[in-house]
Amino acid sequence: MEENKNAVLNEQQADAKAPEEMVEKSSSHHHHSSGNSSHHHHSSGKSSRRSSSGKSSHRSSSGKSSHHSSSGKSSHHHSSGNSSHHHHHSSSSKSSKKKKKKSNTDYSKLRSLFSFLLFLSIAATAVFAGVKISVLNETVISDVFTNSEYVDALYEDVLDYSRDMCMKNGIPQDYLKDTITYKNIKSIQKAYISGVLLKDESYSETTYSDKINKLCSRLETKTAEMIKNNDIEVSEKQVDVGAKTFSKEIATYLKGKVELSFVSDIQGILNVSTPVINVGIGLFAVLAFAFFLLTISIEGKNYRSIRPVAISFLSAALMNTLLVAFVGIVGIFKDLVIYPSYLCDSIHRYINTCAVTYLFEAFLLFFVGMIICALVWKLKRENE
Numbered sequence: 001m002e003e004n005k006n007a008v009l010n011e012q013q014a015d016a017k018a019p020e021e022m023v024e025k026s027s028s029h030h031h032h033s034s035g036n037s038s039h040h041h042h043s044s045g046k047s048s049r050r051s052s053s054g055k056s057s058h059r060s061s062s063g064k065s066s067h068h069s070s071s072g073k074s075s076h077h078h079s080s081g082n083s084s085h086h087h088h089h090s091s092s093s094k095s096s097k098k099k100k101k102k103s104n105t106d107y108s109k110l111r112s113l114f115s116f117l118l119f120l121s122i123a124a125t126a127v128f129a130g131v132k133i134s135v136l137n138e139t140v141i142s143d144v145f146t147n148s149e150y151v152d153a154l155y156e157d158v159l160d161y162s163r164d165m166c167m168k169n170g171i172p173q174d175y176l177k178d179t180i181t182y183k184n185i186k187s188i189q190k191a192y193i194s195g196v197l198l199k200d201e202s203y204s205e206t207t208y209s210d211k212i213n214k215l216c217s218r219l220e221t222k223t224a225e226m227i228k229n230n231d232i233e234v235s236e237k238q239v240d241v242g243a244k245t246f247s248k249e250i251a252t253y254l255k256g257k258v259e260l261s262f263v264s265d266i267q268g269i270l271n272v273s274t275p276v277i278n279v280g281i282g283l284f285a286v287l288a289f290a291f292f293l294l295t296i297s298i299e300g301k302n303y304r305s306i307r308p309v310a311i312s313f314l315s316a317a318l319m320n321t322l323l324v325a326f327v328g329i330v331g332i333f334k335d336l337v338i339y340p341s342y343l344c345d346s347i348h349r350y351i352n353t354c355a356v357t358y359l360f361e362a363f364l365l366f367f368v369g370m371i372i373c374a375l376v377w378k379l380k381r382e383n384e
Contacts (some may be wrong), residue, residue: 010170081338107298114295115308122316123287126361128280130160130320131169134357136273141266142193144350145188153342169246172226180250184215192258197269208258220247240326257340310376313369320362324355331378 134140144150145158162180166173188211223243227234234242294307295312331351338344 012316055286062366086126089314111295111298111305111308113221114291114298117314118288118291118295118309119312119315121284121291122312122365123285123319125281125288126320126332126358127323128367130279130285130354130361131273131356132277134354136270136277138197138270140353142197142351144346145193145260145263146190147346147349149349150188150191150344150346151182153345154342155180155182156187156252157257157340157342158185161253165246165249169242171223171232171246172230175222175226179219180215184211185254188215188254189258193263198264212255215378216247216251219250220244223247274304303376303383306372306379307376310369310372313365313372317362317365319357320365324358324362327351327355 159176159180162176163173166176187209191203191211193198193209195208220243223246224239227239227243292309295308298305331348336344336347338347
C-alpha cells in the first residue's frame, strides 16, 4: 500500500515539474530569439546608415545614369527610325520587283497570245493562197484535161474504139488515122474545157459542138469513100446510111470521153469559191500584219519581241509540210479508183501540182522564219 502511494506521489510530482520545464524552455527560446532580434536590429541600423550614405551616391549615379539612359533612349529611337526607314525601303523595293515580275509575266502571256494568233493568220493565208494558186485555179484544172499526156491517151482510146467498129462492120481501118487525127482530138478537148471552165471567148460550147459535127461529117465522108473504093457490094443508100451510123457512133463515144459530168460541177464550185478565197486571203493577210505589229510592240527587249514572230512563221511552214505529208500518206494507203486510167493519172498529176505549191509555200515561210531567227540572234548578241 505504501509503495503504491509513493508511486502515485512520484507521478504527481513528475506531472507538476513537466509544465515548469516547458515554461523554462519556452522562455529560454524566447530570450534567444529576442537576442537575435536585437542583433538583427543593430545590423539594420548599420545598414540604414550605409543605405543613407549610399543614397546620395546613388542619386548622383542615378543622375548620370538617367542622362545616359535618356541619351541611350534617344540613340535607340534614332536607330529604330533608321531601321524602320530601311525596312520600308526594302518592302517597297520587293513590292516594285513583284509588280515588275507580274508585269513581265502579263506581257509574256500577251505576246504568246498574239504570236499564236499570228501563226493561225499566216497559216490560213497560206492555205487560202494555195487554194487560189493551184487547188481551185481554172488554169491548173483545165491543164489536167488538156495536157499532152491526157490528150495522147484520149486520142489512142478513141482510135482503138474506131478500129473495133471497123472490125465489127468488116471494113478496112487504114483510113482512120488520116480522118481522126491527134490535132482534131486536142482541138475538141480544148474547146470543151476552155468553154466550160475558162470561159474563154475563143472557145465555147458552140465551138465545141461545131468541131464535133465537123469531125463527124469528115468521118462519114471518108467512110463512104473507103467503101466505094474497095468495091464493097452495097447499094448507094446503104453506103450513106452505114457511113452516117458509123461516124455517129464514133462521135458519140468521143463526146462521152470529152464531156465529163464533174467538170460542170467544178465550174459551179469555182464560181462560188473564188470570191470567198479572195476575201479570205485579204482578211487573214490583214490580220497577220496586225498581229505582227502587236507582237513586236509588246514591251521588252527587241529580240524577245521578234522571236515569237520567227516561231509563228516556222510553225506555219511546218503546218504546210504536215498538210502535204497527210495527203501523201492518204494517197499511199488509198488508191484512186477512176476510169479511164489516163484520167486517174491526170488527177494524180493535179494532186502533185497542188502538193508542190504547198511545199513551195512552206519553203518560203521557212526561209522568212530563218531570216527572222538570224535577226533575233544578232539583236541578242548586241544586248549582251
